[in-house]
Amino acid sequence: MRTVTFGMNISLDGYCDHNLFSPDEEVMEYFTSTMDGVDLYFFGRVMYELMFPYWDDVAKDQSGSPSENEFARRFSAIDRVVVSRSLEVNDPKARVIRSNPVEELSKLKQQPGKNISVDSVSMLPDFIAAGLIDEFKLVVHPGLAGNGRLLLPPGSLTEKLDLKLTEKIHFKSGSVALHYVKQ
Template identity: 60%
Template structure:
């Protein structure tokens, strides 16, 4: 069975607003390395629309830094699934699924392949409750922002989830990457 990894940038106070995080070159290299083990990305609509067409444009035009361009090339080449009732179409090797995200992710997890990267905050509690997330990779930025989208809303998780810290990486920028496995 495939491993499902949830990966996200987060502030010290628990916010995940994509617009306030500014990954340095070293972090972009880290994210590119993570993608080497991934052959499917499972998105919610909001995160999908934040990431595309932005990264596809960077890949097409090679308009970023060296590490941004490498990340864009890798990221856009991976197959994607987006859960959405409102998207009419999707590009960039993306399949739209209309309902039952936990059921659909379970089916994908049972297929052969590399890791599946989950990139959605809105469905995370449901996917955790269904026991589908095996690994968490959080990059904590040295920021306190006080506003934006929180990783978890109050009472969004049905039960406590115990994790085991298996790796820590400290970056020159002050960011820290934490890798946890479900116990």
Template identity: 70%
Template sequence: MRTVTFAMNISLDGYCDHTIGNPDEELLDYFTETMDDVDLLFFGRVMYQLMFPYWADVAKNQSGTADEIRFAERFSAIDKVVVSRTLENVEDNARIIRGNPAGELRKLKQQPGKKISVDSVSLLPELVSSGLIDEFHLVVHPVMVGKGRRLLDAGSLQEKFNLKLVDTVVFKSGCVALHYLKQ
């Protein structure tokens, strides 16, 4: 059975917003390395639209720093599933599913392959409650934003979900990467 990971950048006060920081060389290297064992990305519509076509264009045009290009090439090469009721089409090696994200992820988890990385705050409560997320990679940025989308809204989980911290990385920028496994 495949392992399902969840990866997200968050502010110190628990908000998930792609504008909270600029990934430096260390962070790009960290996220590139976390994708070494991943062969499927599982997105919600919003995260997919934040990441594409930006990173695909960086990979195709070789625009950006060497670290950005390496991340973009790795990211773009991985197959993607996008959960959306409204998207008409997706790029290259991506496909759309229209409903039942937990059921679809459960089927994908049973198939042979490497890890599946979930990148969707909106799907997180359903996938956690369904017992589908096996590990978490959270990068906490040294900033408080006080607004935006929270990692989890109050009452979004029906029961407590225990995790075990297995690794911590402190970056020069003050960001801290926390790696947790489901207990």
């Protein structure tokens, strides 16, 4: 069975809008390392549109910093599933599903392959409730956002989920990478 990991940037007050953060070289290298062993990304429409075609373009023209270029090269090479009722994509690495993301992720988890990385805040409560998320890799940034999208809205979980911290990395920027697994 494949391992499903949820990864996200987050502020100290629990907000996870990617536009709030500007990861430095060290944090970008960390995110690149999280792709080791991943052969599939599972996106919601919003996150997919935030990430693509931006990172594909950086991979093609090498327009970022050295760490951004390496992230883009590796990130763009990984297959992806996108959940959307309306999005049409012209992306040879992407497959769009229109409904039942919990059922689809459950099927993918049972198939042979490497790890699956989930990058969708909107579907996270449903994935947690279905027991599909095995690991959480959060990078906590040293700042308070005060608004935006919360990682988990109040009342979105029906049961408490106990996690075990397996790794903690401190970055010079003050950000901290936290790796948790289900107990």
